[in-house]
Amino acid sequence: MTPTPGSASSVSVPHQWINATTGRIAPERFSWLQAVVWAQEDQTYQNTCGHGPQHIGDTTLAVAVELARFNPCRPGIETLARRLNRSVRTIKYHLGILRDTGLLAYRIKGTRVSGIGNLASEYVWTIPQAFDAALHLVTRTSDRLIRMVIGIKDAGRNRIKRLACTVQQLLRKRRPRRTLRPNHNSRTTRCTPMRGSSESLSTAGPTSLPPESKLETGEASPPTRGKTRTRRVLNTTGRRFQLARELIEQTEWLNRCSVPRIAWIVRAVADAGWTSTDVRAWLHLRGESRHIRRPSGFLATVLHNAENVLDTPAKRADAVAHWRASLEVARRERIQSVRHHAERFDDVWQQPASPAVRRMVDAALTAAPPVVSYDADQDVLPAVSGVGELSAAEVEAIRDEARARLMAGDTGPISAAIASLGREIACDLYGHDLVLRGLQLMSATRSPLLSLGT
Structure with missing residues (x-):
């Protein structure tokens, strides 16, 4: 298909995150792969780097098919390289192509956390607005998918059918296996002898025409063709x-x-x-x-x-039907909870509601730095006091509040506790899993999307 003039577009880096994307979230992998095939046909990718692949090709489609098998979409680059028999640099190139085209958006960007190691990036399948316009899709706003499709015009029905057939072929296609080397010990004849010369005879044999009697009566056998493969029925x-x-x-x-x-x-x-x-x-x-x-x-x-x-x-x-109704109710409750926390907590960090935690934070911020005595003979430093003065109910209330703040994207309590009390005491107070999630969110939000206030 000839590319449409002016259809090439590139998504800027700040808009490659799920909270800033201009596209919509794909409801399932089949619709997303239709958008990927459309991007290859219309050549919507424009290389601005000067190196790497210049267009969306078969390798990009193979990477997209592998990404569609991950739910949630959190693949490792080494895993993709091993499955597709490609280099790590090639996988990075084609992941960048999918992000630049608006087909992938970051949910969490992979980073390195001290003491834990490398964390893989988590993506969201997204469909750009240009796909909806090219296929004449009718959409409306949605809380879960940003926008959802409610209909399609007659002008786009034939093309979306062709895209669906192409996606079905991609999903049925198996990974290529290793090609076997030809067996030189075979007794079969060769078209060209190993040590032949121009004087050697052809192994094809003489070509003869059928007799005219068979041609007149129509008894000539038709050329042999490959058998049509029928769809296998599962037992x-x-x-x-x-x-x-x-x-x-x-x-x-x-x-x-x-x-x-x-x-x-x-x-x-x-x-x-x-x-x-x-x-x-x-x-x-x-x-x-x-x-x-x-x-x-x-x-x-x-x-x-x-x-x-x-x-x-x-x-x-x-x-x-009962299961799907319960899923819808749970989804609405999650949306309502997120809205409630977004209205309750603003961008400025607020002090915790627990009086015990407020006393600890105020004491840590206002107290002078302690003078630590060091005994050179014993070579032992004094131990740091923990949170043993709090009861189990107070610790549980503190963790519930921090967990609710994390759901709204606010890492203020955990970051303040780590900065003022240290990571060890913060883990004792909030728990190792909660502190780890807070560190992951803090590392993921180090992007040009956020502007930190004072």
């Missing part, structure tokens, strides 16, 4: 493995399980015609657990006798 074992793979991809706590083990566990529901959506709805009805030590054993326990309880498609449809 019982294939359906079990298909259901197991879908559950591992869609369920977070099953992502490290082996496919054969999960296929053996779900054999009863797979034979009964269950889908992955039906299984997830059943897990919701039975009650999901936050702490699962052995995912395969937990799944086997929950699915015991499930095919006899929801034995009809109508019952399974009711369970799926």
Whole structure:
């Protein structure tokens, strides 16, 4: 397809973050891959660096297909390079192409945390506004997706069908395997002899025409063609493995399980015609657990006798409807909670509500630096006092308040505690996981998007 004049565009670095993007969040991976294929056809990428790939090619599509397999989209560059048999620099180039085209946005940028190591970047699949305009899509604002599609005009229906067919071919395409070297010990004849000369005879043999009698009667055999491949129908074992793979991809706590083990566990529901959506709805009805030590054993326990309880498609449809309704209610509650915290806390850091923490912060800010005595003979420094004077209820209240502030994007309490009391006491006060999350957010917000006030 000929590129549209003036269609090339490049997203600036400040707009490559999810809170500043001009596009919309893709609802699922299929729609996002349609936007990637569209960007390749229209050549929307414009290289301004002078080095690296000059356009969106097959390698970019291969990287996008691998990114679509991660949910959440938090791949490691070394992992992508190993799966695609490419170099790390090539993977970085094509990730930059997807960000510059507006197809990827940072949620958290990878960084290095002292004492922990490297943290991978987390991306969000985004669809630029130019795609909606080119496909004649009708959108409206959405709390979860920034904008959501509510319709399409007749002018874009044929093209979106072609994009869907291309995406299906990409998803069905397997990774290329290593090519085998030709076997020189084979007894088959060669078109060109290994030590042949111009005097050697051709192994193709003489070419003869069919007799005219067969041509007159139409009995000449047509040229042989390759057999058309028919779509393979899955048997019982294939359906079990298909259901197991879908559950591992869609369920977070099953992502490290082996496919054969999960296929053996779900054999009863797979034979009964269950889908992955039906299984997830059943897990919701039975009650999901936050702490699962052995995912395969937990799944086997929950699915015991499930095919006899929801034995009809109508019952399974009711369970799926109830599950989706509960997801919608939980989503609205999260949005309402985020709005409540955004209205309650502003950008300026506020003192904690707990009187005990306020006393500790005021004492740390106003007190003079202590004079530390050092004994050269013993070579021992005095120990730093902790937070043992607080009760368990006060510590829990302090952590709940800091966790609520982190949900609104405010790392003020944790950063103030680390700066004034030290990281060790801050970990005792807020907990190691909460301090780690605060450090991760603080490192992620070191971007040109934020302006720090005094």
